Amino acid sequence: MGKKYNAVKALVDKTKFYSITDAIELVKKTSITKFDSSIELSLKLNLDTTKAEQQLRGTISLPYYFGKSVKVLVIDDTMTPEKAKACGADFFGAMEKIAEIKSGWLDYDVIVTTPKFMIELSKLGKILGPKGLMPNPKLGTVTMDTVKTVTEIKKGKYNYRTDSYGNIHMLIGKVSSKTEQVAENLKVFLEFIISKRPSTVKGDYIQKIFLSSTMGPSVKVQK
Numbered sequence: 001m002g003k004k005y006n007a008v009k010a011l012v013d014k015t016k017f018y019s020i021t022d023a024i025e026l027v028k029k030t031s032i033t034k035f036d037s038s039i040e041l042s043l044k045l046n047l048d049t050t051k052a053e054q055q056l057r058g059t060i061s062l063p064y065y066f067g068k069s070v071k072v073l074v075i076d077d078t079m080t081p082e083k084a085k086a087c088g089a090d091f092f093g094a095m096e097k098i099a100e101i102k103s104g105w106l107d108y109d110v111i112v113t114t115p116k117f118m119i120e121l122s123k124l125g126k127i128l129g130p131k132g133l134m135p136n137p138k139l140g141t142v143t144m145d146t147v148k149t150v151t152e153i154k155k156g157k158y159n160y161r162t163d164s165y166g167n168i169h170m171l172i173g174k175v176s177s178k179t180e181q182v183a184e185n186l187k188v189f190l191e192f193i194i195s196k197r198p199s200t201v202k203g204d205y206i207q208k209i210f211l212s213s214t215m216g217p218s219v220k221v222q223k
Contacts (some may be wrong), residue, residue: 004032009217020186030216037214038066039173039182043193044208046201047166054198056168057161060138062188065156066174070109072153073097073178075117076146079122085207087147088154089128095120108133112141112149116166154180168193175213186211186221 008030018026024039031037047054074084084092091097091108098120104127111128113121113135116155121128121135128134135141138223143149160168171188173182190206197205209221 006084008032012217012219017220019222020183021218023221024182026219027211027213028067028175032216033214037175038171039207040212041170041172041186042210043168046167046203046205046207049164049166053200055162056061056196058137059157059159060192062185064185067171072150073108073111074146074150075113083147087150089150099206110153111135112146115142118142133142
C-alpha cells in the first residue's frame, strides 16, 4: 500500500463500529482518488448460497441514484414512438431488433421485453449472456408493462445479488454527495434486504456492514 493510503488508513479505528453518519463522513475523509470516488456498501449476510432460496438477486430503486445513465432497448411489438419517447426508451422494435442482435449489434446496456419474445432471445445466449444483457424476470426486464419498467430504469435502478460467500456490494453514493443522501440510501437498502430475509435462515442475518470509497479503507458500521 502507498503512503497516502496508509495515512488515511490510520484514521480508521478498526476496533470501532461507527454510526451511519460518522461512517459516511469518515469514508469521505479517507478517500484518496483524484476523481469523485464511489461510496460502496458491503454486507456480509448469514446465507448458504448453495441453497437456491438463499440466493438473493433483483433490482431496487433507491431514493438517490448515483449510477451511470443507461441505454435501453425495448423489444415489444406494442411499443410506439410516442410511448418510447414518454418512457425514455433509446431503441425499440420487435423481430427486426432481434435480427440486429444476431448480426452483432450491442449498443445498449439493458434489454426490456415481454415474455412473447423470450423464446427468440433465449436463442441468443452466446451473444447476450457474456455481456449480461439477457432479459431476466428476476431483474424485472421481462414484463408485460415495458413502459413502466423502462421509466423506472431511466429514473435509476440498481442490481443486487449475493456472491458465493453471501456478500452483497452496492453503490450508495459518491464522495461529493450529501451525507444525508448517502445515509438515506443506506437505510432504505438495509430495510429492503431485511425484508428479503429467507425463512430458512436462522440466527444473525446481517453479520457485518462496511462502507468504503474507491481504493479507500473500509469502515465498520453499527448494525
